Amino acid sequence: MSQDVLQVDLTPLEQWLSQQPWIAYSEDLPIIRRFWRVVFGRRLNVNPQFVIPDLRSIRSAIRL
Numbered sequence: 551m552s553q554d555v556l557q558v559d560l561t562p563l564e565q566w567l568s569q570q571p572w573i574a575y576s577e578d579l580p581i582i583r584r585f586w587r588v589v590f591g592r593r594l595n596v597n598p599q600f601v602i603p604d605l606r607s608i609r610s611a612i613r614l
Contacts, residue, residue, distance in 0.1 A: 564590050571599040573608055 574582060579598060586594035602608045 560590060568594070568596055572596055573600045573602060573612060574598040575601070575603050575605055575608060577601055 572579070572582065577598060579594065579596075583594050586592070600611075602611060
């Protein structure tokens, strides 16, 4: 089934995302690193700008 997935060059998106300020609940970025590996197929090499140890607080902090 994964062979049916449309192949798209995600390099521009990866570059843009890696330059964004990251907010995470842990300095290890567990959720973000897993997402990065699944989507881009490689390890993420960024440090979070802010660490907020509660996902609800992160949602409140980034809500517009």
